[in-house]
Amino acid sequence: MPARHTPRVRRVYDPPEEADGLRVLVDRLWPRGLSKDRAAVDEWPKELTPSTELRRWYHEDRSRFAEFQERYEAELTGAEQARALDRLVELAKDRTITLLTAAKDVDHSHVPTLVAAVRRGRPSG
Template sequence: MSVRVRRVYDPAEPEDGVRVLVDRLWPRGLAKDAARVDRWPKAVTPSAELRRWYHAGEGSYEEFADRYEAELAADEAAEALDGVRELVREGEVTLLTASKTPDRSHAAVLARLLES
């Protein structure tokens, strides 16, 4: 099974499998039916504080990834992460984000964790 990371604004593709939105906020300007989101586990998203810190340019991507992984170890997030892991065991999963740079976002960190 594999995990893909794509922008939520990109059209859905048949090989996407289960489409999981991994942003805490719904993407601006996107109708819910157009997004074709199958799951939205908000507990696996970075906290608002961490998101603001990263977007303010106060730290490196590597430090952000470390802090995000620490947040994912908390009880509620860990339980939600296990739910996404189960989806990965069952088939193809696409993590969706509104980030303009998905390869340097929390979605990439999450994909790496799910593939290990």
């Protein structure tokens, strides 16, 4: 089985770099003030982002981060989310992928949970 690359993580507002490989936007909403050309996004799997309800719940109280991560992990087990995660895991097997977000505090966003899920992989089906 080929080695899985750990996804890179960058802010979508940063200029694209050749080392980014496949650029995947992992936010549900398109970043404000950013043109599609400037963003240079290759894929935008909205089903891999936290639900609107979960996102709003977390934004009401940022001290809920640990519970937010647990709830987001649970969302990733849904059928549609699992298919999208499987695809990301497959893409990461043979190329560099960069997960892009507009979040200012990336460490306290959904992105670390998603990176861990890609690194861990998951059985298809």
